[in-house]
Amino acid sequence: MSKEKRLTDVWTYINDRQKFTIKELSEEFNLSTKTIQRYLIELNKMGLPIQTEKGRNGGYRVLNNSYIPPVVFTEKEVMTILFALKSLQIYNYKLMEIEIDSIMRKVSYERKSSTRIGIENMKRYIGFVANDEAVKSSDVVEFFRASSESLILNIKYKFGNQVLEKNICPIGIYLNKGTWFSPVYDYKSDKIILIRIDKIIEIKKVGESKEVHISLNEWLETAYSNLYESILSIKKIGETICLNVLLTKEGVSKIKSSSYDLDIKLNEDGSGVINTFIKHEEIDWYVSILFSLGSDAKVMEPKFINKLLYDKADELRYFYEENMV
Structure with missing residues (x-):
């Protein structure tokens, strides 16, 4: 087994645990304690935040278990990922700028590789004009969280020249031609209605739904299927x-x-x-x-x-x- 493969296996193992010891890793991977110590130093240099805990029951722990092991991408895959990330500029997503810049830095190389040159060319020659009617990132996040956790929201939103207020439970969000939409269960009308998230004025969480509503994919298939059948x-x-x-x-x-x-x-x-x-x-x-x-x-x-x-x-x-x- 290659050293890279062993490092990845150790990364995956300790990332799934709140706490571990050198002895535990040595027995798990049948490696000497000195080798395990070298691996932990290398993993720390690669970006995995490992903290030493002193004392009788001391050991090590990963500060943030959301890190994933290194993944090998081809140059074409890297450029595709970065192109997709850069295209998010059109939606004025300030909330993602720090993370996107961090990803850009991690896939760039010190040497003059073709990937680095491609990234620089992408920054220089490709631009996306932001949508003037940009939705607030926080509203999209709120609707996504409410969809995944079946939360009931009280919303105020613009409808023509009116401001309406409803208690709703989102079933998902989707993007159509630069605009975010959310099919939601409307408690007053007892049916699924469509909300434009950029029309939202105020959002408040009011509870959790115990009912199981139709999934987003089912709703989309039904909505577009009915439209297609009506035309046919x-x-x-x-x-x-x-x-x-x-x-x-x-x-x-x-x-x-x-x-x-x-x-x-x-x-x-x-x-x-x-x-x-x-x-x-x-x-x-x-x-x-x-x-x-x-x-x-x-x-x-x-x-x-x-x-x-x-x-x-x-x-x-x-x-x-x-x-x-």
């Missing part, structure tokens, strides 16, 4: 679907002042409702109209049109971002 179900030319849209008073005014010939049922307060059947080939046309109305039109059915509107808004956002500089 109306793809036959000539087949119709029911379009139900709520219009504000301003939305009704915008449609009336335009050339769009839409059947609107008016309410007493001047707002209105579009309730009609449309064909698959007309969907893009209606999406364009609804997009021009902005927040003055709320699509109730079919739900997948909201996803089409979201994608259209996202395309426009990226268009303006690319042309800002």
Whole structure:
């Protein structure tokens, strides 16, 4: 067995223990006490914080058991890991900067290796523009912790021009086009709703949930499967679907002042409702109209049109971002 392999085995063994002695290691690995002492000195130089405890029941202990043994990476693997870490700049993750810088230093070499040159080139020639609507790292961490520990949170968050308050239990977090989302169990409505974490104003822990909710992967599969099936179900030319849209008073005014010939049922307060059947080939046309109305039109059915509107808004956002500089 090579010395590197024995060092790694000793590292793993002592890292899993709160306390150990030279004699214990000597018997475990069938090595002399002098060899074990040399190994401990080398492991300490490699970064494993080993502390000597004096006294009758003295010995050694690892100050922090979260250290992992050395892992051998290829140059391509190192560059892939560093590229992924650097890409986190786009999310304004100040919370990770210290750790990322530490990793960068550990994989750099004193000699002029190709890996070191690659790292320097990555710093010099690759940049990621931070998302202006960056979410607070602490909020993402809070939602992650609440998901993994089944915590009940009281949150206040922005919803349009309103500030809503809810008791929720997150089931996970996911990133979609630079924005963090969390499907959460809403205790008031007794169903899973989707929360944008960047809209959170305040978070408070109020308890622990004893209920088992759907997993994040199950929710994602169901959500996107339902969306896909809804689109497929109306793809036959000539087949119709029911379009139900709520219009504000301003939305009704915008449609009336335009050339769009839409059947609107008016309410007493001047707002209105579009309730009609449309064909698959007309969907893009209606999406364009609804997009021009902005927040003055709320699509109730079919739900997948909201996803089409979201994608259209996202395309426009990226268009303006690319042309800002």
